[in-house]
Amino acid sequence: MTNRMLTEIPVVYNQLYQTYGCQHWWPAETAFEVMVGAILVQNTAWKNVEKAMLQLEPYLDPVQMFHLPIEKLEQLIRSSGFFRIKARRLHAFLTWFKNYDFKMEQLHCQDTYLLRNQLLAINGIGPETADSILLYALHRPVFVIDAYTRRIFKRLGFDLPKKYQDLRYLFEAALVKDVQLYNEYHALIVQHAKVHCKVKPICPTCPLLDRCEQNVGS
Ligand code: SF4
16 A cells, blocks of 8 residues: 555646646745744635735734734734634744744754754644745755645545654655655645545546545535
8 A cells, every 4th residue: 555655646746736737835925924824824724814914914024023912913813713822823933933033044054853843842833834834934855744635645545644744754755855846746735625625526527536546426
């Protein structure tokens, strides 16, 4: 099964890329915005994050955001849902970033393994958020696994490892270690889950129909 998955992962990528093309991720202007967006998108749709980012626009600077009263931060990110929890997560993240003088250049000097462990030690930052920050803001070659990845590959017929880390290693073993490839693949998975492999999948027009063991019609 693992061997088949190692072979299929690149094939699925090619198929998705041919169908949907380049996704131009992450939708943000700066690396700091990517990091903030990665925290705000937890348990919500991206459109809600966009509304919060608009409110945050005048404060999209780490020093300024760090000094915002927590109640103000809560109000600014209200549309992203779970806003009280997320305001505290953002503040915890900014407290960590302060150790690097709020400078991206200082983060860029650090080892990926160390950064990942530090991010995971921040309250409310799990593996998916940490890896999104590492890949999309810091351009490190770590594959981001999310619920869409599990949904699609399970439906394709694979018995997936339960642990986040094990599934991530599987993708990284199957692919060339390349930041742009990991960036594009994760974005394509999200696109496929939105267009075809939804909760109720639209199988007849799916580009993966021929290789899917679980196409369920629509
Ligand atoms: S055929 Fe259906 S279940 Fe399989 S990947 Fe496509 S949309 Fe998902």
